Amino acid sequence: MSAILISPLDDPYNDIGATVVFAPSILHAAAEFTDELAFFEFSHRPEWDKYEATGFTCQAMVEEGWTVPCRFCEQDVNDEYDRDGELRDPTEPVYDKRNAYCSQQCKDAQAAVWHEYAKRKALTSAVAIVLFGPDIDITYASGSSRSGWCKCKQEPHLSGMVEFRFPGSKGKVNGCPHCRQFGVTRRDLAAWKTWRKLPQAD
Ligand SMILES: [Zn+2]
Ligand SMILES: [Zn+2]
Numbered sequence: 164m165s166a167i168l169i170s171p172l173d174d175p176y177n178d179i180g181a182t183v184v185f186a187p188s189i190l191h192a193a194a195e196f197t198d199e200l201a202f203f204e205f206s207h208r209p210e211w212d213k214y215e216a217t218g219f220t221c222q223a224m225v226e227e228g229w230t231v232p233c234r235f236c237e238q239d240v241n242d243e244y245d246r247d248g249e250l251r252d253p254t255e256p257v258y259d260k261r262n263a264y265c266s267q268q269c270k271d272a273q274a275a276v277w278h279e280y281a282k283r284k285a286l287t288s289a290v291a292i293v294l295f296g297p298d299i300d301i302t303y304a305s306g307s308s309r310s311g312w313c314k315c316k317q318e319p320h321l322s323g324m325v326e327f328r329f330p331g332s333k334g335k336v337n338g339c340p341h342c343r344q345f346g347v348t349r350r351d352l353a354a355w356k357t358w359r360k361l362p363q364a365d
Contacts, residue, residue, distance in 0.1 A: 166211035166219070167192040169203050181229075183211060183219035221263035225256050234262035235273035280306025287323030290340040299327040302335055314342035329358050 167189055170181040186192035189205045196203065214223045224231045230239045238246065240263050245251040254265040264270040283306040291301060303326040313324070326337040331354040338345030347355045356363050 164212070164215045165189075166208045166214060168206050168208045168211075169196065169199075170206075172202055172204050183208070183214070185215045185218075220258070221261065222256075222258045225258075225263055231263045233265040233269050235264055235269040235276070238265060240265045282306075283323045287325050287340060291325045291327060294340055294343070295327070295329065299329050301325060301327045303337075313339040313344055315339065329355065331358055 164185040164187060167184050167186050168181060169184060169192065184192050184195070186195070189207055193200060193205050211219065211223075211227065214220075217223065221231055225240055228241065230241070232238065233240050240254060240256040243250060243253075255267075257264050257267050257270050259270070262273075264273065284304045287306070288301050288304045291299065291304075303324075305324045323339070323341070324337060325340055326335045328335055332351045333354070334348045334351050336345055336347050336351070336355070353363065355361075
């Protein structure tokens with residue numbers, strides 16, 4: 164298999180938006196991207212063929228000098244300068260399956276952020292179950308984002324939206340169990356009122 168570099172035609176020297184795929188030939192690679200043919204350039208890069216087994220991972224990209232942002236601090240892991248333009252200590256990039264980090268420190272910091280998200284998710288789901296009972300089917304709980312209409316937006320420790328189905332629903336209800344703001348779609352309104360034992364007339 165050959166390493167085929169697919170890069171945007173309008174900016175061929177920029178890594179952002181470029182990708183490497185492995186295919187028997189440029190034509191094979193192009194066949195997978197027929198919708199994008201007008202915007203991208205395809206070229207075989209034999210020096211990267213060796214990455215076929217591992218894939219062109221973050222680590223491979225960094226080793227090949229691509230601009231790869233740290234998953235935690237978002238600076239280019241190869242950058243010699245920090246955001247303020249100061250020369251920074253040479254970094255020793257570290258990796259996990261999908262991400263690159265400028266250092267073990269950034270990797271640990273990101274792990275802590277994810278741990279915090281996981282805790283918030285669990286809390287958000289737990290509060291929703293306290294509010295609505297065990298019959299709801301939680302399809303999503305967020306550990307980070309919040310909606311514009313959430314009244315507890317200013318309290319980051321409570322952040323988290325939840326999305327769930329309820330007995331009789333066609334779609335999903337979403338909202339914030341902390342400030343108890345919920346959105347029910349029009350087509351589920353009657354089922355919601357029945358389930359919540361609310362008067363049907365509005
Ligand atoms: Zn970093
Ligand atoms: Zn809220």
